[in-house]
Amino acid sequence: MRLHEYQAKQVFADAGIPTPASGLAATVDEAVAAAEEIGYPVAIKAQVHVGGRGKAGGIKLVEDETEAREAAEDILGMDLKGYTVERVLVEEAVDFVNELYVGVTMDRGEGKPVAMVSTRGGVNIEEVAEEDPDAIAREHIDPAFGMHPYQARKVVYDAGVDREIASDVASILTTLYQLWDDRDGSDAEINPLMVTGDDEVIAADAVFNVDEDALFRQPELQEMEEEGEFAENELERKADEYGFDYVRLSGNVGIIGNGAGLVMTTLDLVDHYGGTPANFLDVGGGAKADRIANALDMVFSDENVDSVVFNIFGGITRGDEVAKGINQALEQFDEIPKPVVVRLAGTNWEEGMEILNEDLVTVEKTLEDAVQRAVEYADDVADEEVKQ
Amino acid sequence: MSVLVDDDSRVIVQGITGGEGKFHTEQMIEYGTNVVAGAVPGKGGQEVAGVPVYDTVAEAAEEENADTSVVFVPPAFAGDACFEALGVDALDLVVTITEGIPTQDVSRVYRRLQETDAYLIGPNCPGVITPGEAKLGILPGNIFEAGRVGLVSRSGTLTYQVVDSLTQRGIGQSTAIGIGGDPIIGTSFVEALALFEQDSKTDAVVMCGEIGGEDEEEAAAYIDEYMTTPVAGFIAGRTAPPGKRMGHAGAIVSGSGTGTAQSKIDALESAGVPVGDTPEEVVDNVEDLL
Numbered sequence: 201m202r203l204h205e206y207q208a209k210q211v212f213a214d215a216g217i218p219t220p221a222s223g224l225a226a227t228v229d230e231a232v233a234a235a236e237e238i239g240y241p242v243a244i245k246a247q248v249h250v251g252g253r254g255k256a257g258g259i260k261l262v263e264d265e266t267e268a269r270e271a272a273e274d275i276l277g278m279d280l281k282g283y284t285v286e287r288v289l290v291e292e293a294v295d296f297v298n299e300l301y302v303g304v305t306m307d308r309g310e311g312k313p314v315a316m317v318s319t320r321g322g323v324n325i326e327e328v329a330e331e332d333p334d335a336i337a338r339e340h341i342d343p344a345f346g347m348h349p350y351q352a353r354k355v356v357y358d359a360g361v362d363r364e365i366a367s368d369v370a371s372i373l374t375t376l377y378q379l380w381d382d383r384d385g386s387d388a389e390i391n392p393l394m395v396t397g398d399d400e401v402i403a404a405d406a407v408f409n410v411d412e413d414a415l416f417r418q419p420e421l422q423e424m425e426e427e428g429e430f431a432e433n434e435l436e437r438k439a440d441e442y443g444f445d446y447v448r449l450s451g452n453v454g455i456i457g458n459g460a461g462l463v464m465t466t467l468d469l470v471d472h473y474g475g476t477p478a479n480f481l482d483v484g485g486g487a488k489a490d491r492i493a494n495a496l497d498m499v500f501s502d503e504n505v506d507s508v509v510f511n512i513f514g515g516i517t518r519g520d521e522v523a524k525g526i527n528q529a530l531e532q533f534d535e536i537p538k539p540v541v542v543r544l545a546g547t548n549w550e551e552g553m554e555i556l557n558e559d560l561v562t563v564e565k566t567l568e569d570a571v572q573r574a575v576e577y578a579d580d581v582a583d584e585e586v587k588q
Numbered sequence: 589m590s591v592l593v594d595d596d597s598r599v600i601v602q603g604i605t606g607g608e609g610k611f612h613t614e615q616m617i618e619y620g621t622n623v624v625a626g627a628v629p630g631k632g633g634q635e636v637a638g639v640p641v642y643d644t645v646a647e648a649a650e651e652e653n654a655d656t657s658v659v660f661v662p663p664a665f666a667g668d669a670c671f672e673a674l675g676v677d678a679l680d681l682v683v684t685i686t687e688g689i690p691t692q693d694v695s696r697v698y699r700r701l702q703e704t705d706a707y708l709i710g711p712n713c714p715g716v717i718t719p720g721e722a723k724l725g726i727l728p729g730n731i732f733e734a735g736r737v738g739l740v741s742r743s744g745t746l747t748y749q750v751v752d753s754l755t756q757r758g759i760g761q762s763t764a765i766g767i768g769g770d771p772i773i774g775t776s777f778v779e780a781l782a783l784f785e786q787d788s789k790t791d792a793v794v795m796c797g798e799i800g801g802e803d804e805e806e807a808a809a810y811i812d813e814y815m816t817t818p819v820a821g822f823i824a825g826r827t828a829p830p831g832k833r834m835g836h837a838g839a840i841v842s843g844s845g846t847g848t849a850q851s852k853i854d855a856l857e858s859a860g861v862p863v864g865d866t867p868e869e870v871v872d873n874v875e876d877l878l
Contacts (some may be wrong), residue, residue, distance in 0.1 A: 306695065308800075447832045461769065464825040464834050465824045469866060513748045546728055566868075
């Protein structure tokens with residue numbers, strides 16, 4: 201789960217990390233009022249979970265009220281890569297001489313946290329990591345002990361940060377690690393950490409991603425998640441409601457299955473047989489009939505979908521429950537909205553086949569056959585549409 | 589010798605009194621697994637599925653002479669359960685089925701694991717099975733058949749898919765290990781492959797990887813350098829877009845492009861491992877290797 205910039209900044213500021221003066225605004229008037237209070241120049245920044253906001257026109261620097269009004273009008277309500285901007289952060293523009301990068305994340309290969317500092321802040325740090333990995337100093341942290349103060353100093357010195365500000369940067373890194381550790385962060389980043397002409401350091405952007413599996417013990421962050429949920433992808437929101445692992449893609453073959461690896465494989469097979477997957481939808485383990493019906497409802501409500509392949513290999517999921525769910529979802533229609541291909545295997549698949557209403561679906565015995573059939577159906581529908 | 593688990597394994601189930609724990613204990617026993625005890629704090633003295641329950645893992649291990657533990661404890665307490673099991677020297681194998689354990693908890697468990705001689709399989713895994721002998725976890729026993737092909741996979745249902753195809757073509761399995769789909773897991777592909785390499789009952793290994801992390805690339809390097817047992821590969825997630833978590837917490841291609849299916853496929857192929865485009869092709873490749 202990713203906090204919005206304004207939320208992450210609040211968390212950082214509460215922990216004592218210096219951040220620029222700012223105000224959140226949902227209307228043009230609110231934005232202008234915030235700007236007046238902070239004093240020009242200010243940056244007006246779209247609050248959406250999209251990388252490269254600046255390039256896409258979601259961040260504007262303004263010098264006076266006219267510009268502020270114009271920028272807020274442009275940004276509020278704009279569509280940034282599929283997300284509608286509903287709020288902007290109005291923020292004091294920091295006059296900086298240097299931009300650093302400071303971050304903490306989990307190094308999955310090592311199984312332990314890593315603290316990172318670079319003097320090449322203000323740009324996409326993943327690109328820096330790719331082109332010039334040595335430009336980022338790294339220090340692994342033993343999770344049994346946490347970060348020792350000397351480690352924070354070491355990584356700051358290793359990065360080549362100016363001596364005048366090294367101890368301030370080390371102290372910010374220490375705070376950032378503590379936050380990451382206490383609040384179950386997956387990634388905590390300040391990019392850029394701006395350095396001003398008089399050697400002040402200030403967090404001009406803030407990223408804090410929280411481990412979703414730990415939200416149960418982070419009630420404050422959970423509240424922030426709920427507060428931050430506005431007008432994002434309708435289908436993904438529905439998936440959250442149903443509790444599915446769901447990712448929308450751009451193709452026209454809807455995919456439902458159980459278990460991440462098998463669902464990914466089904467997507468790959470759709471591609472392999474010349475189709476394009478519309479989504480990833482994992483119903484999880486042990487799904488009962490209602491859940492199966494919800495999954496079909498989800499995929500049907502995606503207008504891009506022309507056919508559906510339903511692939512269940514039962515371990516703890518039972519074929520009879522799956523069949524009941526499919527019947528339940530399809531029997532409510534006078535006419536099935538999109539052709540559904542079903543393949544059942546594993547636990548209770550024979551019972552499932554007895555229950556399944558085969559007038560409503562196409563049954564295939566193997567995964568490969570089921571996928572090929574669904575791709576054919578999707579092609580047929582697409583051809584029809586072209587003719588019309 | 590088989591890998592990790594066999595007829596002689598003496599198994600504790602942590603969380604045996606919960607719904608999942610109880611159900612799968614019954615299934616494991618029915619398969620022939622020697623489940624000797626349960627461990628649940630506050631439930632000592634009870635009996636579940638004919639198995640005595642103890643308050644602590646240490647007591648269960650000592651009283652019943654156990655060497656293995658399977659963890660079915662809910663995610664909020666599963667990290668602690670792993671620590672408890674790893675704290676008992678007599679246990680040389682801990683299999684954690686639980687999905688959704690906070691990653692920082694797993695990181696600490698992983699740190700503790702390095703100090704012990706035990707194997708930890710998982711978390712977020714289907715378990716381990718030596719067909720015809722014993723199973724630990726939630727794998728459906730009926731699709732497996734005893735034989736000489738080892739299997740190691742990050743995904744449960746994908747394992748079932750491949751095993752089902754193997755069995756239908758008359759190719760049995762020595763042991764199947766589901767190592768789990770989380771970003772941090774106790775036993776990597778490399779360690780699992782090393783076990784199969786040493787096993788005289790395994791003639792070939794199927795390795796099913798997926799996007800995210802660099803475990804498959806490391807496995808490819810290991811195969812290239814150390815393995816004489818042939819390996820057939822499969823990688824799920826070729827069509828996954830970057831930055832999106834594909835179900836498993838660990839299955840994500842990072843924005844900088846690491847962890848892609850292509851990099852894993854390339855690494856495996858350059859180590860001489862045939863990588864199938866479909867699960868059926870994987871089984872074709874296994875037939876060729878045998």
